[in-house]
Amino acid sequence: MYSFKSISSFHGDLKSGAVTCAQVVDELLSSIEQKKSLNIFLETFAASAKQQALQVDKKIKEGKEGRLAGVVIALKDNICYKDHRVSNSSKILENFTSLFSATVVERLLAEDAIIIGRTNCDEFAMGSSNENSAFGPVLNPHNEKTVTGGSSGGSAAAVAAGLCHVALGSDTGGSIRQPASFCGVVGVKPHYGRVSRWGLLAYASSFDQIGPLSKNVADAALVLEIMAGADDYDSTASQKPVPKYSGSLDIPLTGKKIAYLKDCMESPGLNPDVKKRLHETIDKLKAQGITVEGVDFPYLDYLVPTYYVLTTAEASSNLSRYDGVHFGYRSPNATDLESTYKKSRTEGFGKEVKRRIMLGTFVLSAGYYDAYYSKAQKVRRLLRDKTLEILSKYDFILTPSTPGTAFEIGKNSNDPIQMYLEDIFTVQANIVGIPGISIPVGTDSKNMPIGAQLMARPFEEAEMLAMAGNMERFF
Numbered sequence: 171m172y173s174f175k176s177i178s179s180f181h182g183d184l185k186s187g188a189v190t191c192a193q194v195v196d197e198l199l200s201s202i203e204q205k206k207s208l209n210i211f212l213e214t215f216a217a218s219a220k221q222q223a224l225q226v227d228k229k230i231k232e233g234k235e236g237r238l239a240g241v242v243i244a245l246k247d248n249i250c251y252k253d254h255r256v257s258n259s260s261k262i263l264e265n266f267t268s269l270f271s272a273t274v275v276e277r278l279l280a281e282d283a284i285i286i287g288r289t290n291c292d293e294f295a296m297g298s299s300n301e302n303s304a305f306g307p308v309l310n311p312h313n314e315k316t317v318t319g320g321s322s323g324g325s326a327a328a329v330a331a332g333l334c335h336v337a338l339g340s341d342t343g344g345s346i347r348q349p350a351s352f353c354g355v356v357g358v359k360p361h362y363g364r365v366s367r368w369g370l371l372a373y374a375s376s377f378d379q380i381g382p383l384s385k386n387v388a389d390a391a392l393v394l395e396i397m398a399g400a401d402d403y404d405s406t407a408s409q410k411p412v413p414k415y416s417g418s419l420d421i422p423l424t425g426k427k428i429a430y431l432k433d434c435m436e437s438p439g440l441n442p443d444v445k446k447r448l449h450e451t452i453d454k455l456k457a458q459g460i461t462v463e464g465v466d467f468p469y470l471d472y473l474v475p476t477y478y479v480l481t482t483a484e485a486s487s488n489l490s491r492y493d494g495v496h497f498g499y500r501s502p503n504a505t506d507l508e509s510t511y512k513k514s515r516t517e518g519f520g521k522e523v524k525r526r527i528m529l530g531t532f533v534l535s536a537g538y539y540d541a542y543y544s545k546a547q548k549v550r551r552l553l554r555d556k557t558l559e560i561l562s563k564y565d566f567i568l569t570p571s572t573p574g575t576a577f578e579i580g581k582n583s584n585d586p587i588q589m590y591l592e593d594i595f596t597v598q599a600n601i602v603g604i605p606g607i608s609i610p611v612g613t614d615s616k617n618m619p620i621g622a623q624l625m626a627r628p629f630e631e632a633e634m635l636a637m638a639g640n641m642e643r644f645f
């Protein structure tokens with residue numbers, strides 16, 4: 171069995187003939203089969219993946235291969251791949267087949283990546299544990315009694331369990347970084363608009379971003395570099411030129427300044443093992459001569475409420491298209507147009523998705539709009555101003571990725587507020603729009619992975635990746 175370490179060493183092995191893409195794809199498909207009980211993949215795309223592998227092997231022989239030649243990628247089940255199914259882990263889209271590919275998928279394929287399948291996630295990317303999937307939870311490969319985090323839980327677990335080389339996730343409030351932290355892998359949320367959202371099933375359009383989950387920072391940098399950049403199909407995709415992230419990992423770090431949020435590190439809900447690891451990380455950074463200072467951010471308590479008012483409002487609008495007429499599931503019990511809408515949505519959506527649609531409809535309704543929705547928009551601006559004020563003095567903000575490590579399956583299921591608080595450190599980057607990354611920084615007393623989060627100035631993914639690459643060498 172080929173043991174994948176990084177894209178660059180894999181490419182060396184492909185070129186020397188030590189391994190072929192066809193062999194790697196076959197091995198990964200049988201590993202996925204063996205680890206079926208973890209419920210990571212909803213479907214493998216075996217036929218198309220094997221065919222791609224043969225084509226890429228041929229290109230390698232001819233010396234015509236792309237920059238992601240043979241890299242086996244898993245897609246979160248909310249990213250479209252033409253002629254393949256995509257369900258957002260929802261019954262309402264269970265048998266839906268994509269009519270086109272997402273821009274990110276087109277760009278990866280153009281560089282000869284191989285798409286191996288679609289991974290389980292929380293339904294419509296709403297969740298922090300992957301327990302909201304209509305197709306059952308994903309089990310954490312580090313301890314099968316615990317959750318993977320969510321919503322990109324299948325993608326994080328696929329990388330952690332060695333079932334693909336890199337996976338794509340989407341991050342609206344932490345859905346790449348939080349599962350990356352729980353599964354001990356790297357997860358990147360780019361700046362809002364850095365990566366096209368064309369072909370990503372929308373949850374909250376002013377927050378959503380696609381990003382990579384990988385074994386190391388260098389692999390994430392290369393995949394991000396290939397996916398990022400302007401796109402005619404997404405007017406919110408930034409026109410800014412994309413730096414060569416893969417070549418930025420050795421940007422000099424001397425003189426860089428990091429702020430850590432004292433309010434996060436002193437928050438009573440913070441697990442003591444996580445706190446200890448973060449302090450160790452800070453000490454190691456200081457030992458390198460990097461300035462790390464605690465700063466005040468007295469707005470921590472406003473992050474989660476602002477996030478949940480705005481994202482549910484956007485979701486209630488985005489999800490109105492699933493009406494039993496345009497896409498996916500139509501109730502067999504419907505008798506007229508109105509009962510088609512009502513019954514299809516009632517039977518097709520899960521509990522959490524319905525909760526959020528109702529919450530979002532409420533905060534947008536006449537009489538409550540000013541009290542909730544427009545108030546939250548104003549708070550969003552305030553949170554952005556305060557965060558950018560910190561980033562005017564410091565290059566990065568450092569926090570734990572999550573307050574704790576992977577918790578037991580079922581532990582938070584009956585308490586939505588407790589579940590929402592899982593996102594307390596990650597939602598800030600999405601509210602403000604800035605880039606964020608989670609990197610593994612060791613384990614807790616039960617051997618479960620701990621993640622540290624770095625956030626960077628607007629569009630400074632290159633600097634963030636360089637600092638993260640430096641930190642990954644500590645552990």
Ligand code: GLN
Nearest residue numbers: 295297341342343344345
């Ligand atoms: N856990 C958060 C939520 O439930 C984040 C989800 C996400 O980033 N897609 O909304």
